[in-house]
Amino acid sequence: MEKVIIVRYCEIHLKGKNRGYFEKIFMMNLEKALVGIRHEIRKPSGRYIVENFDQTRTEEILEKLSRVFGTHTLSSAYKVPAELEMIYDTVKKIAPESGSFKVITNRANKSFPLNSMQLNAEIGGRLLQDFPNLTVDVHAPQHEICIDIRENGDALIFSGHIKGAGGMPVGTSGKGVLLLSGGIDSPVAGYMIAKRGMVLEALHFHSYPYTNMQAREKVEELARILSGYTGGMTLHVVSVTHIQEAIHKHCPAEMMITLLRRFMMRIAERLAEQVGGQCIITGESLGQVASQTIEGMTSSGSVVENLPILRPLVGFDKTEIIERAREIGTFETSIQPYEDCCTVFLPKHPLIRPKTEDVLRAEQKLDVEALLEEAMLSSETVRL
Secondary structure, three states, rough: OOEEEEEEEEHHOOOOHHHHHHHHHHHHHHHOOOOOOOOOOEEEOOOOOOOOOOOHHHHHHHHHHHHOEEEEEEHHHHEEEEOOOHHHHHHHHHHHOOOEEEEEEEEEOOOOOEEEEHHHHHHHHHHHOOOEEEEOOOOOOOEEEEEEEOOOOEEEEEEOOEEOOOOOOOOOOOOEEEEOOOOOOHHHHHHHHOOOOOOOOOEEEEOOOOOOOHHHHHHHHHHHHHHHHHHHOEEEEOOHHHHHHHHHHOOOHHHHHHHHHHHHHHHHHHHHHOOOOOOOOOOOOOOOHHHHHHHHHHHHHHHEEEOOOOOOOOOOOOOHHOOOOOHOHHHHHHOOOOOHHHOEEEEEOOOOOOOHHHHHHHHOOOOOHHHHHHHHHOOEEEEE
């Protein structure tokens, strides 16, 4: 009797003739999640089996695999020869001593002498005889005992399913540049887009010496948490101190955030061109702060010439975003009290509904190209 882990995928089965491509990427991501842990993965029809691992690391492996996008459910199972007595001996090891139960059989090997309904009845009857405090409930059982008869002569016996991360395998939907601040929203936005299969490269803006190293370390930790779902991440750190100083010196104070956001979008597009990014991803939510009015988002987005801007949180309220941040493990890091660049030179009354003609007039006072080139030269790269 050997312990194995069953991994089931989500939407891949809908991909028709392209299914093999998605399965290959998913397998690569499973392997990447288990780097440093001895194991083997094989792929029978419609699922993956992880085996030949140190059983003391079962919970660790389950936790790592549950974060791989594309995973629907997982189960820790016992693998035994598909013989009735062996199957029942194993079922007894995982069966509860009391409560209601249901036996569920999947019989991929049609040569097994009992069909699914017959095996359910046989195993259920034996359990009722050996465990007098058990009862059968086929509609809402407290416990499920699952038997999977495979084509190769193995039987997998397990109880229950662990929910996976869902979505599509990372690497099947292109690459995007995520604007990653130290706040609550942008890590959640990155998670949601990665869940749809997109590779992320994160871009963070700092304002040294107005912001400190703890603020950068906080963002690196957020990127590290996200990389647990994405199988790794590259973080680009760019200074915008000189841009903020120029805006503060030459432009109306209330336009600081509007103009800074336009520079951030330009820098993001240039970085995307360098790394092969196909879109820009932000954590903006409509109406949440002054720069996230429809006029503010239109103004900042208008400088991006060739790429779409994805805003997965645009219709979320703050409570929904916080709930999601708690679920994915970024919330406690995001609320650490270290300032980001957007708090530098923050005006008392930021412009809420910028007019295009006013913004363009203010930008004429700046050497936009020179400021952008200096920002790009400051870029540092951290691989997580």
